[in-house]
Amino acid sequence: MGAIHWSTDTILLAILASVFLYSLLTNAIAKTVITxxxxxxxxxxxxxxPIEALAEPDILDEGKRLLAEVTLVLVLFSDASHVRFKSLRQSFNIPLRMLVVGLPLTIGLGMSVAYLLNPESGLAMxxxxxAVLTPTDAALGQTVVSSSDVPEPLRQTINVESGLNDGLVLPFVLFGAILASAGMEGAATDGLATSALLQVVLGPIVGIAFGWGFAKAMDLAQNxxxxxEAAGGVAFLAVAFSAFIGSEIVGGNGFIxxxxxxxxxxxxxxxxxxxxGEFMEGVGQLLTMFAxxxxxxxxxxxxxxxMTWNAVVLAVLFLTVVRMLPIWLSLLGTGLALREKLFLGWFGPRGLASILFTLIMMDEFDFPGEQELxxxxxxxxxxxxILHGISAAPLSKWIGRAT
Known part of the structure; x- marks a missing residue:
């Protein structure tokens, strides 16, 4: 029997078959450690x-960049839209501590560890x-946020933290990439500081204008x-991408x-x-699959x-000490038991945001040590x-019994 001829259609058919098979077995898969x-x-x-052999590297890079941008815009907008300012002030003390105290501590400790392990790459890298390894992804431990064994406050905390930290870490990612790029030999640095400042300032201004304007217009139309009602999903796409494109036009950062x-x-x-939420459960999940x-x-x-041993050591440290120590420190005085602090510290899986940030920054900037990154x-x-996927179910049961 001859070997399969891997054409574009053949690969696409295999991928779609995988998506369909996963959809058929969703409930069965949810009972296993497979995610x-x-x-x-x-x-x-x-x-x-087969994919690498199908197209030129430039075409693949363009496809990666487009998928990363579309997915990141939708994820950032969707996650942020579910955060209520009143609720944050009243009952979200724990996730706020993790975001306001834990996130900067994680970036600072991570930067120190990365520099100590690879000093020749410099502080900017x-x-x-x-920064790209700080945001968390609740999708990697979906069992935790959906399990009835896990107390509601812990589930809510993981959801809120993972929903907000990818947006909050964006300025750190941007500044790190700009500074690292500026350190390249022969790099043009004229106006770099001004450009970076404009991106961080104009991005939020455009976001406020578009978010408020579109919300008021939709309220008026519905009143x-x-x-x-079915037009809500289309309107959501229009708002998210209008904010992104509008910010890029005036020199702001579209993701912010x-x-x-x-x-x-x-x-x-x-x-x-x-x-x-309904849109992201369907199309959003499909984009996540492809990411x-x-x-x-x-x-x-x-x-x-x-791959080097430095990269392996760094990965292990970022999943353990670099994540768990800052979270433990940020939760001092909250009244949480040690096991709950460790549980929240461990379930900071790295996934979609880290992938998307890396794809976009590597495509947009040239900086030393890209391969090491x-x-x-x-x-x-x-x-x-692997680790958060297989540990989600047993640790959910453990924290349920312990509390």
Whole structure:
């Protein structure tokens, strides 16, 4: 029997078959230690050689960048839209501590560890490495946030933290990439500081304007019964991408704009925003599948080629000490038991945001040590997908029994 001829259609059919098979077995898979990220990372890795042989590297890079941008804009807007300012002030003391205290401590400790392990790359690359590996992804431990064994306050904390930290870490990622790029020999640094400042300042301004304006317009349309309920998902896309594109036009950072727009939209819009959650459960999950597939097919093999012991040690430290120590410190005085602090510290899996930030920053900037960064991110996300995936169910039962 001859070997399979891997055409574009053949690969696409195999990927769609994997998506359909996963959909058929969703409930059965949920009872195992296997997760969506594990499945599609493996599918991607198995398709790595055929995919690489199908197109020129430039075309693949453009495809990766487009997928990363679309997914990140939707994730940032969607996550931020579900955060309520009143609730944060009243009952979200624990996630606020983790975000306001724990996140900067994690970046600072991560930067120190990255620099100590690889001092020749410089402080800017250490900052970039720490920043892209700080945001967490609740999807990698979905069992934890959906398990009835885990107390509601802990589930809520993990959801809120993972929903907000990817947006809050964006300025650190941006500054790290800009500073590292500026350190390249022959790099043009004229106006770099001004450009960076404009991105961080104009992004939120555009996000506020678009989030507030679109929310008011939609409220007006719904109050006058002009808008069909089914149009909510389309409107969500329009708001998110308008904020992104509008910010890019005036020199702001589109991702920061999308995140701020989502937060303002969610707190301004007077009607139910269930259409955002419904959209992300469908199309959003499909984009997540493809993001992990791209990770397995294009990032992981390249990262493994440049893997060093430094990258492995760094990955292990970022998943343990660099994450858990700052979280433990941020939760001192909250009244949480040690086991609960350790549980929250451990379930800071690295996934979608780290992948997307790395793809976009490597495509947008040239900086020294790109391959080392890719190796560190690849190993951290790979270990996180496996370790957090298989530990989610047993640790959920353990914390349920312990509390």
């Amino acid at each position: 969506l990220p594990i499945i599609f990372m493996v599918v991607g890795y198995l398709c790595a050689r 250490a900052l970039l490495t720490a 006058r019964d002009l808008m069909a 704009a999308a995140f701020v727009a989502g937060m303002v939209f969610g707190n301004t819009y007077k009607h139910e925003i269930h259409f955002i 992990f597939l791209v990770f397995g097919a294009l990032l992981l093999p390249d990262g493994l080629k440049h 890719l190796a560190c991110v690849s190993m951290t996300v790979f270990l996180s997908i």
